[in-house]
Amino acid sequence: MNEQNINIDLKRINPYFGAAISVDCVVFGFDGTELKVLLMRCNMEPYVGLWSLIGDLLRVNEDLEGAAKRILKRRTGLDNVFMEQTKAFGSVDRHPLGRVITIAYYSLVKISEYELSNAPEYREAHWHNISEITELAFDHRDILDECLNLLRKHVKEAPVGFNLLPPKFTLPQLQNLYETILGKSLDKRNFRKKILKMKILKDIGETQQNVSHRPGKLYSFDEKRYESLRKDGFIFDLN
Amino acid sequence: MNEQNINIDLKRINPYFGAAISVDCVVFGFDGTELKVLLMRCNMEPYVGLWSLIGDLLRVNEDLEGAAKRILKRRTGLDNVFMEQTKAFGSVDRHPLGRVITIAYYSLVKISEYELSNAPEYREAHWHNISEITELAFDHRDILDECLNLLRKHVKEAPVGFNLLPPKFTLPQLQNLYETILGKSLDKRNFRKKILKMKILKDIGETQQNVSHRPGKLYSFDEKRYESLRKDGFIFDLN
Incomplete structure (x- = not known):
């Protein structure tokens, strides 16, 4: 030029x-x-x-x-x-x-x-x-x-919601997060079935401490496992 | 100020x-x-x-x-x-x-x-x-x-692909479009089942003209029906 x-x-x-x-x-x-x-x-x-x-x-x-x-x-x-x-x-x-x-x-x-x-x-x-x-x-x-x-x-299409939760959480806490974000209530059985079927939660062998209700089982998001599943074509889906 | x-x-x-x-x-x-x-x-x-x-x-x-x-x-x-x-x-x-x-x-x-x-x-x-x-x-x-x-x-999550096809198309043409975009071959039976199950294609009662192979049935995307289904919570899903 x-x-x-x-x-x-x-x-x-x-x-x-x-x-x-x-x-x-x-x-x-x-x-x-x-x-x-x-x-x-x-x-x-x-x-x-x-x-x-x-x-x-x-x-x-x-x-x-x-x-x-x-x-x-x-x-x-x-x-x-x-x-x-x-x-x-x-x-x-x-x-x-x-x-x-x-x-x-x-x-x-x-x-x-x-x-x-x-x-x-x-x-x-x-x-x-x-x-x-x-x-x-x-x-x-x-x-x-x-x-x-x-x-x-x-x-609904990626495990990003875990960024909003503490590292250890119960299934009711997770469902509560989803219900709050989506603005609607979700069927408990159906939600549990879907999330557990994906096998990306790790049961860490602990239960909640100091709660007035029956203590819930604590889980963590197994990111390593998710990444490995994803490489094999796994699709996160909570639709 | x-x-x-x-x-x-x-x-x-x-x-x-x-x-x-x-x-x-x-x-x-x-x-x-x-x-x-x-x-x-x-x-x-x-x-x-x-x-x-x-x-x-x-x-x-x-x-x-x-x-x-x-x-x-x-x-x-x-x-x-x-x-x-x-x-x-x-x-x-x-x-x-x-x-x-x-x-x-x-x-x-x-x-x-x-x-x-x-x-x-x-x-x-x-x-x-x-x-x-x-x-x-x-x-x-x-x-x-x-x-x-x-x-x-x-x-995979919305019916946008139809924008790339002529208004009337066959199921093999639709599958071919998806295979080309996704860069992989798809199981024919599975693809047909998924797409027909959503009930957003209209069988227009015509078949292909002037083709060397057996003429295929022609379909069109039923946008009106899709929009009405969507209002009722329907989710397009080809995952």
């Missing part, structure tokens, strides 16, 4: 290079009863005071996944958690600062394992019951809904 | 507003034998002469889906086709003009229904057998692979 060509090209394309990219993380957690999402206080007009997803602008020198990890870690302290890109959102007027396309990620987190307030860029982040959320800043309500739909799909 | 605050904010964020967004469409087609993708000649250094996906930069005043439709129509003439957002790709050095994050869409097209060369911004677009593609411009090989993986997943 000679110099003239470069100039012509740059003149043609320059107006296109005025956008910013952001990453917004929808962080799901489960406290045994409610499905929750982690939100922080928005400090940008006209949304000051509203809650928003955990997000920030992409830096010049980082890729999307790197940005998602950096933002989550700096804002909340969460590190090394399940994270998956969901979708890009790019309505023309979605951001007050200018054209900002955001790439949404969703994360699944064991709530009790983290102390949020220790993060270096922590901004009043709290767990909110999803069922109680109404308004959010920007188009974050749409992003949350889209990620929630994806989560509902994923928990 | 007072004026000083605005200035400080803009100074802080300005360096972030130097990116461009593009949309790249992975357009799949099926000619009865091979799974194909529509590619156009790249005219940008250092990729001049290589093939690329159907793409262009996002304009200031359009949203992502609008851009995807505009680009596909102007470049190829394809209009009103199945289209779904796949993923954002944003490696730091993926584009020679600067920071360009691209949003990938995939489309499914009945090849025979379109005359590509009539498009206003047509640039030597051709159908390529996916099995024969090696190098592509930019990171388009990665994008193609990601969309192909998604297609393989989608055809």
Whole structure:
């Protein structure tokens, strides 16, 4: 390409290079009863005071996944958690600062394992019951809904839900998680049959301690076994 | 927000507003034998002469889906086709003009229904057998692979594959499509049983014309019935 060509090209394309990219993380957690999402206080007009997803602008020198990890870690302290890109959102007027396309990620987190307030860029982040959320800043309500739909799909076709449970859990706890995410009750016998038939749970030979009801058997997710089954064509299916 | 605050904010964020967004469409087609993708000649250094996906930069005043439709129509003439957002790709050095994050869409097209060369911004677009593609411009090989993986997943969980077939087809043609997409042979009896059990195919009471083998019964996809079943909780499943 000679110099003239470069100039012509740059003149043609320059107006296109005025956008910013952001990453917004929808962080799901489960406290045994409610499905929750982690939100922080928005400090940008006209949304000051509203809650928003955990997000920030992409830096010049980082890729999307790197940005998602950096933002989550700096804002909340969460590190090394399940994270998956969901979708890009790019309505023309979605951001007050200018054209900002955001790439949404969703994360699944064991709530009790983290102390949020220790993060270096922590901004009043709290767990909110999803069922109680109404308004959010920007188009974050749409992003949350889209990620929630994806989560509902994923928990039926992959063993991602275990990221929301403690390492040891009972079958009623697992069923309760699924019922909470899917928003409907499931037949107990049928659920047990389906999940046990896949042979991806390990009976760890322990029972619950200090519970008022009859203590349940504790299981863990056997990830090694799942990966080995998967190589042989096994398909996780809770549909 | 007072004026000083605005200035400080803009100074802080300005360096972030130097990116461009593009949309790249992975357009799949099926000619009865091979799974194909529509590619156009790249005219940008250092990729001049290589093939690329159907793409262009996002304009200031359009949203992502609008851009995807505009680009596909102007470049190829394809209009009103199945289209779904796949993923954002944003490696730091993926584009020679600067920071360009691209949003990938995939489309499914009945090849025979379109005359590509009539498009206003047509640039030597051709159908390529996916099995024969090696190098592509930019990171388009990665994008193609990601969309192909998604297609393989989608055809098993939703009736999207019918978008690649003529409106009337035989069961062997349908099986052939699935085998080509999935890259493996399927048991004929099992495939028929699964697909017929879902009751989403309509026997249209015709058979093939002008074929050298025994003419097969022709079916069509009963979209209305599928949508009504779906409302009642029916799940398409060819796993």
